[in-house]
Amino acid sequence: MTGDDAASWAASGPASPTDLLALDADLTAAERRTRDRVRGLVDEHVRPHVARWFADGVFPRDLVPRLAEAGLLGMHLRGYGCAGASAVEYGLAMAELEAGDSGIRTFVSVQGSLAMTAIAKHGSDAQKERWLPGMAAGEVIGCFALTEPTAGSDPASMRTTATLVGDEWVIEGAKRWIGLASIADVAVIWAKADDGEGVRVRGFLVPTSTPGFTATPIEPKLSLRASVQCDVELDGVRVPADAILPHHPGLAGPFACLAEARYGIAWGAAGAARDCLEAALGHAAGRVQFGRPIAAFQLTQAKLVDMALEVARAQLLALRLGRLKDTGRLEPHMVSAGKLANVRSAIEVARTARTILGGDGVTLEHSPMRHAANLESVRTYEGTDEVHTLILGRYLTGHQAFR
Template identity: 90%
Template sequence: MTGDDAHLDPVDPVDLFALDGDLSAAEVATRDRVRALVDEHVRPHVAGWFADGVFPRDLVPHLAEAGLLGMHLHGYGCAGASAVEYGLAMAELEAGDSGIRTFVSVQGSLAMSAIAKHGSPEQKERWLPGMAAGDLVGCFGLTEPTAGSDPAAMRTTATLVGDEWVIEGSKRWIGLASIADVAVIWAKADDGEGVRVRGFLVPTSTPGFTATPIEPKLSLRASVQCDVRLAGVRVPADAILPHHPGLAGPFACLDEARYGIVWGATGAARDSLGAALAHAGAREQFGRPLAAFQLTQAKLVDMALEVARGQLLALRLGRLKDAGRLEPHMISAGKLANVRSALDVARTARTVLGGDGVTLEHSPLRHALNLESVRTYEGTDEVHTLILGRHLTGHAAFR
């Protein structure tokens, strides 16, 4: 380095396309702040959380203090961050662990977004400030044992009896349900204009509401997903979310969560690449570091290209979202491409680590296991492929 260049920051070898140069000072500050939170509060403990299959409740106040709960929402104690800032935060959280990003996503992009987008002023005042502060936890009950990719086939019903709604049914794979204070439950209801899918705010202390964690799991072990039973659950008439009936209601929230996944997957991929690079530089075989072998360099280059492409895609979608131009098929393209790519990176990184890569001392295989869930929830590969197929051809091929 010459004297004229000595003042420059060192170049990050993983940032192949100098992406940092396209971020504002506020965006970089958000990213670095969340990265520091993950370094301090997640990385030292996440292997133990994953091994023990526990979600760290004591992490929630730190997430709230950092303004990460409902951070893309405005008012009610929410940070009102831009889409790109939100995305950068999701990438840093998932670089720590998908389960931690999942908590923030379920709380903010699903449960809080449902209330913010579809709720009454009274419902927003009742729930959003406490959820933003981390004092209250929410969950989002859409998927059912027999209705995953086809939510229109849901069997959960809500019937108006006097001045109460009576909800009957079951939900499955509901994140945070056993630790939640309120559940956004989607059910088929006759709301006076026919039977339509409607959202209901159900305090989890309501008699008849039961949430049972699904165990054992091989993925998202530092998170919690549940079976939920709703047996004659009674809530007042004003528990219904008044706006946007039909499946458009939950789908609007799913798009928020899917957008976060586009970014989150890049974090898992980047962290996997970083682990492989560090190991390849330190591990010696045949008298040379692994990084000096052509086959290892080929793996590292392929992974770095995938990480860079995923980051560029996420940033493009973030700029479109901030400009009000992001469309659902774009989110599907981002989720499908980036999660699939991140899985390939995590699996390849594990091979660079050799046998050590199957231990929890290293992150890539943990990321790969988590990403198997991420590729399934908020729309499987097949669902997003069909969404894109419909966009390209004009023909819906879901049935």
């Protein structure tokens, strides 16, 4: 290729500038259909309104039926009205939702990857029949209550207890940063209980209308403003003996659900990063300074290239995790690698994109600063950077460094 040919090719631009490595070609037709369907939903029902939702601190309840109709609630589960999608299809959906806003992806993750997965993996047949069809249809909203005011990264130190009194469990304690709790119909509550084989962490299905259950939204927030996170008080909450999740006692129960959510986050963060890159590219092409679009300046191009490389790496990592998951080869440390690396990258991409947008970048007219704020929460929940670093450190060295 001659110099003139190369310049002409570069000037024409790639067919998809945010698919630097042509990953689209490695997706199946079904995977592309899922991605495009969810992207269309986000373009029509999220993007036009999300800035106002974020500014007002409002979660759009009327979006839930649309998410359900699209098969996105518990979409990785099979039966009970769930879509039974592949891991890659689920991941692509999370990427598109988070390209819209982390708060919307968070709703789908809490509902499907946490609450519904807890019931599907650890519940009885009767519990699955009672709750999962309504949750898949968006008629029942669930929450997942593990984190406590004094037990975040160290859930083994939780203080919430469940005591069997006659034929009822009595639950006492407090939870914090519980997504969807104030709008949920059922809560998966994790508590320490003597289940006849010693005191272990167990899950309980608690209708939120139960006396003694109180959920209070945490405000004001600077992040995830189009979502709901709550403090939960459990004051003598009584549920029947069969409210306990019968399978997989101990911390393995909630950790299995967290692994599902972390997997979705790895994809979601890649979607947020891609959206920031697209915003920066669009602005750079149209913003003229010193008689030229700023996209023509070397410093701007360097930023765009750095962002494009991070987006490509995040997409590659997410797709690799998905292929491993679909073949049953995904291991916990791999999920930690994806969550840690992709959220880190997405935050840096969002911050760099904001600089290209200049002063306009601090307004809600543009997405990067909103994404950057949201990603600080994403970075913290489902395992902080420090926790995932130590998980990977343990894998590499064989030494436990948590204590």
